[in-house]
Amino acid sequence: VSRRYEVSADSDLQSVDLITATDVPATATVASQIVLMKAYYGKDTNEDGVVDSYDQTTPTDNAGWRQVRTVRMAVVARSAQREKDEVTTSDPLWDVGQTVTVTGTDDCGESQCLTLQVSAANDTEWRHYRYKVFDTVIPLRNMLWAN
Known part of the structure; x- marks a missing residue:
């Protein structure tokens, strides 16, 4: 798994799977109200x-x-x-x-x-x-x- 974590503009901590079956990164929210x-x-x-x-x-x-x-x-x-x-x-x-x-x-x-x-x-x-x-x-x- 190649995964990146980031804080979105909506203050959500997201994980982004960079390698997927469709070659399109898959984003999932891990936690909300994360600002930094x-x-x-x-x-x-x-x-x-x-x-x-x-x-x-x-x-x-x-x-x-x-x-x-x-x-x-x-x-x-x-x-x-x-x-x-x-x-x-x-x-x-x-x-x-x-x-x-x-x-x-x-x-x-x-x-x-x-x-x-x-x-x-x-x-x-x-x-x-x-x-x-x-x-x-x-x-x-x-x-x-x-x-």
Whole structure:
């Protein structure tokens, strides 16, 4: 299966099967009210078997791909209920911890955070919804077994 995941303009998380019997990509909705999805490559830059840093730079050659050990992802879900009053005043933060360097983070207490932009420059409608960040780290088994 060759599958791509994306967030649609209607705030749906969709899976797109790229190889089908008809050679026409098949799209299916996985979840609704998903407004943002971010992914970072976890790279072992010194070949010790441990992820040293996370960034969004896609490797361009075999050596670069061999450094990728994990993929770290965050999904931002929006409440289905629109609130009468503005309940959100700032973009949600993704707390990525403090043990591994993640490109683009800022201090947030004793940890590091990434701002996940759900706001719109000329529209305040986004403020009438509540947001929750879900995150996970996906190990790439074959890369771990390669050593």
